Amino acid sequence: MIPLGRVFVLAASVALALLATSVRDATAEPKACGEVQRALPKPKQRDGGRPPLLIGDSVLLRGVKRAAATGFEVNVRGCRPFVEGVRIVRSRRRAGTLPRVVVLALGANWVVPEREVEWALAEVGDRRTLVLVTPREPGGGSGADARVIRAAGASHPDRIRVLDWIAFSRGHLGWFYGDGLHLTPHGARAYLRLLRRVI
Numbered sequence: 001m002i003p004l005g006r007v008f009v010l011a012a013s014v015a016l017a018l019l020a021t022s023v024r025d026a027t028a029e030p031k032a033c034g035e036v037q038r039a040l041p042k043p044k045q046r047d048g049g050r051p052p053l054l055i056g057d058s059v060l061l062r063g064v065k066r067a068a069a070t071g072f073e074v075n076v077r078g079c080r081p082f083v084e085g086v087r088i089v090r091s092r093r094r095a096g097t098l099p100r101v102v103v104l105a106l107g108a109n110w111v112v113p114e115r116e117v118e119w120a121l122a123e124v125g126d127r128r129t130l131v132l133v134t135p136r137e138p139g140g141g142s143g144a145d146a147r148v149i150r151a152a153g154a155s156h157p158d159r160i161r162v163l164d165w166i167a168f169s170r171g172h173l174g175w176f177y178g179d180g181l182h183l184t185p186h187g188a189r190a191y192l193r194l195l196r197r198v199i
Helices: 006-031 058-070 082-095 114-124 146-154 164-168 184-199
Strands: 035-038 053-056 073-076 101-105 129-133 160-161
Touching: 006 164, 035 058, 035 160, 035 164, 053 058, 053 082, 058 073, 058 184, 082 114, 101 184, 114 146, 114 184, 129 184, 146 160, 160 184, 164 184
Parallel strands: 053 073, 053 101, 101 129, 129 160
Antiparallel strands: 035 073
C-alpha cells in the first residue's frame, strides 16, 4: 500500500505538470494562429491611390495574393476577432490613411457583437463606406453573427454595404473544406468574385 504522503506528492506533481502544459498551450496559441499577412495591389486604384482595405481572418489566408491582385490592400490574420479589425480601422483613421472603402470580413472564430459593428461604423465615419461580409458558422450556414451584420446593413443602408457570403455560397459544398468555413481553391475564387462587387 502506498503511503498517503506519497500519494499527495504524486497528485501534486501531476497537477503541476498539467498546469505547466496549459500555460505552454496558452502562450503558444497566438503563434498557432499565425502572423499578420499583408499585401498591396500593384496598379494604382481609385480614391487617390488608396485601394479598398480588406481586413480578414483565417478564411482569407489562402486568398491574400489573389485579393491583392483583385485590387485590395489586404490585412489578414488567423483567429482574428472582430474587435481587432475595428482597432486596425481606428489606427488607420488616426494616421490619415484610411481609404473610402473598408471591408471587414471577420467572424469565423469569434462572435460579432452589435456594439463593435457600431464602433466600426463610427471609426469609418460618414464619408466612407463600411462593407461587412456575413460569416458562415462552423459546419456552414447562418447564425447570430450574420443576423447582426444584416441588421446593421438594414439600419444604415447609406453607410454599410453587406456582402452576403452565406447566401452567395449556399449549396456549394466544394468551395469549403470539412469545417464548412475555410476555402478550397474554388471557394477562394468565388469569395473574390463576391468581394469584387465593392471595387
